[in-house]
Amino acid sequence: MTLHRRGNQFLNQFSCACCVTSLGFAEMRKVVLVTGANSGVGLALCERLLSHDTEGLHLCLACRNMQKAQAARSDLLASHPAAQVDLLQMDTSSVSSVLSAAQEFKVRYDRLDYLYLNAGIMPNPEFDVKAFFKGLFSSNVITMFATGEGILTQKDGVTTDGLQQVFATNLFGHFLLVRELEPVLCHEGRTSQLVWTSSNNAHRSAFNPEDIQHRTGTQPYSSSKYATDLLSLAFNQHYEKQGLYSSVICPGFVMTNLTYGILPSFPAILWTLLMPVFWLIRVFTNTFTLTPYNGSEALIWLFRQKPESLDPYAKYHSLTSGLGNNYTQPHKV
């Protein structure tokens, strides 16, 4: 049955002379699915996972744009030619896309060991310059740089399913994906892990339990990340007995397409010129991880942990010291 599921590639292995070793080995590979894997933190995670264990993993990149996905796959294979890297088309903001991607995944694989729920958007961000300068000279300056609190709002849209765009992309699509992948995630005698990319920007004040999609406010991003933290806690309680554990991480402030979009009038060169300023700020707040590699620290750290040993009430932060050393630290959600 497994042979049938994995299609031609597997059948070929089966019919060759060295089939037994090849088959046995492929069976043992851990399957890792990463959403939003074609850029930023997600792509850095894939690179680091393969550097950690090239031949023991079967990596599946779930992306909405297959051209970008192909490019990411080629990059990964260029540095890890022996790696097994597959692609899965999925738009987390679309219910039908998530359902068909989950279906496709279950046909292709019979196990899922790690599910990284990382795709995320912050559409039409507005940077409040006045609040930023006010914050610079207040006692809240460190918090402002660590969380972006008080200086960012967004204009949300509505998806074709009639859901709020940010809620659907960052949270609901992922929720649906986990529910649909239950049969491959929950297996007797084996544990699996869900790892959510949350944020320092997850504020309780932005989340209204009466308006979980954040239809009415101006901080849908913050609300979706706070809801992510809550959902992870709930999933832990719900799935623990079935060997499925859920954790949230915060990558810190990372220079990616998402953050470049916050100041669209800033050319890339200006961000580069600002780097020495950011390195200086890092001395005061180690949340300025800045590179996708550093930002993925907590994601890779969780990969190495026994899920039973993790604190379900913790949020695991990727941090970078003033001297540039990476580490992971848990903080109560």
Ligand SMILES: NC(=O)C1=CN([C@@H]2O[C@H](COP(=O)(O)OP(=O)(O)OC[C@H]3O[C@@H](n4cnc5c(N)ncnc54)[C@H](OP(=O)(O)O)[C@@H]3O)[C@@H](O)[C@H]2O)C=CC1
């Ligand atoms: N950068 C930062 O400072 C921080 C980032 N985060 C979180 O980290 C995660 C990764 O973001 P980051 O690497 O920074 O930014 P990127 O924009 O580089 O990565 C986001 C990824 O999500 C994908 N994505 C967006 N929308 C969808 C969708 N509807 N369906 C499928 N994939 C989608 C993007 O694909 P595409 O290329 O097609 O757009 C991209 O691969 C996000 O959840 C973000 O909220 C949290 C805290 C700080």
Ligand SMILES: CC(C)CCC[C@@H](C)[C@H]1CC[C@H]2C3=C(CC[C@]12C)[C@@]1(C)CCC(=O)C[C@@H]1CC3
């Ligand atoms: C000299 C200035 C132009 C510097 C501006 C800095 C700000 C743009 C950034 C300072 C802290 C950053 C931050 C985020 C975005 C960019 C900042 C506000 C996030 C909100 C991005 C998304 C997240 O999930 C959390 C980040 C926290 C820190």
